[in-house]
Amino acid sequence: MTTVIENDSQKSGRLEVGTPLLEVKDLHVEFHTRDGVAKAVNGVNYSVAAGETLAVLGESGSGKSVTAQTIMGILDMPPGKVTQGEILYRGQDMLKMSNEERRKIRGRKIAMIFQDALSALNPVLSVGYQLGEMFRVHQGVSKAEAKAKAIELMDRVRIPAAKERVNDYPHQFSGGMRQRIMIAMALSLQPDLIIADEPTTALDVTVQAQVMDLLAELQAEYNMGLILITHDLGVVADVADKIAVMYAGRIVETAPVHELYANPAHPYTKGLLRSIPRLDQKGQELYAIKGLPPNLLKVPAGCAFNPRCDVATDLCRTEIPALHHVTDKDGKELTGRRSACHLWKETLHG
């Protein structure tokens, strides 16, 4: 138990020093479709430091993946378009870089793990080739050396009999093993930051935990920043340091992970937490947030969540709430906690 506490304090100590690895500032992304302009991301701000894990939580359509793709530079443009904002990697705005400069960051400094490894890996190239390609392209090593490094990586992510399996193709591996290969690929050049977009969603529950543990372990070992995009609150609790909850292209709440679970400051977060099935409520009807996520072409006026919110007032229906700092009952500011709700006080303390 003591070691855990020590680790926690060490981690939070690191959070405060130095500039963050990655900072997203007031990012706006739109999609121009036939039916109109879909505002997928509306002024998102977040940052990640080395060794830190930020979980970005939200339903599909909340803009969490679009933000990640914009950071990575793999957003399809058109239809996507960044209309405003900055993405600072070590203080430099990546959106202002040339294609070649960005390419050199991709894979080498910032790597990505995708949701469905079967479709995210090239079906006609062996996994050894796909892993070794990282070294061949970025470091110019020989074919034989790249293969040796690929085997090493596969060992590193604990794929059994890596040497025999290096020439196998993605479809010959199980789902969990494939996701390990994705992780190995992302880790290959020991990047500063990994963006994992729903890395365990496509896996069996038992395998999910293994893959998540592996990812967390390697992250700690290499002291990488990790952005974990998920809609699964269960995955987040164990590994994340802080959480950003997204709704309709905005961040509605940020908080250190345990504080968010213990005491949410936004009705949406509250609803999400209530909708997790719990053993002690067996037999009772499972709670679900009423209504559906908004159509991004027609986001409701005011707070986008207001039609689904139990406590919404007239103010909520007209004015978009800013992401406020929140305070405890004595008026002391809670570090790292913000909420985009007009009624955060009532939600947090009431």
Add this chain to the structure above:
Amino acid sequence: MGSYVLRRVLQMIPVFFGTTLLIFVMVYTLPGDPVTALFGEKAADPAVVASIKHKYFLDQPLWKQYLHYMGNLFQGDFGTSFTGRPVSDIMAGAFPVTIRLALLAFVFEMILGLALGMLSGLRRGSVQDTLVLVLTLMVISIPVFVLAYIAQTVFATNLGWVTPTVQDSYDLSQLVLPAVVLGSLSLAYVARLTRTSIGENLRADYMRTAVAKGLPRRTIVLRHLLRNSLIPVITFLGTDLGALMGGAIVTEGIFNVQGIGNVLYRAINTKEGPTVVGIVTVLVIIYLVASLLVDLLYAVLDPRIRYA
């Protein structure tokens, strides 16, 4: 893999006998008597007719004729045409011409088709994409004989670059124009197939991964995109090579290329049974082997397909 090949080869046997029997029956049940036709306007001497019929086994029932023909075939004997020339001789003269013509057309449709398909597939909606779509649509809608006459008029009559018809069928340079005409239709299909396939694969998740890996665009296109996109195209090209080898009756006819298509056409017109059956038999074999090779190639190109 080995057992798959064996199974496929065994499957070829009934196909081979079925097709040859079919063509045999069709040729020999055609109305009109080829032997009487040999005499033209003159009245035929019944004794001579009978002796010729006996010589070619035409006085035997069809099944006996077929067995006799097959028996000779397996000894490498394709029989003799009614003019007295061995069928194998006729084929030895015509096949090299057709092979040359087919290979020329194949190279043309492959290189240009792939290039055009990539050009339009990688830049969908661009000017070159629209241009390729319109041009290939035109080629597909215009019948090949019209295309052949246009080519003749433009390149031979107007420009005078070539002679309208081929003088020496063994001269490769003279075969270029017929080959271009012959390959143009498949070229259009190859270009469109490549375009569609590239379009599909561009949106594939693994392409996004390749970009996220920080690979240069060249590597992404050549290694990741093309390797996947070309699988259906190569399958089409393989089958098409088999089809081209069968000769092109229309194109060879218009350009006077003395290839297998021309010979076959004349043999059908003069009811030259032995020649027709001999050529078709060889074509069936070529086609069977070509489709087997395509299937095997498919497994090599796409590791997800493994024949157990």
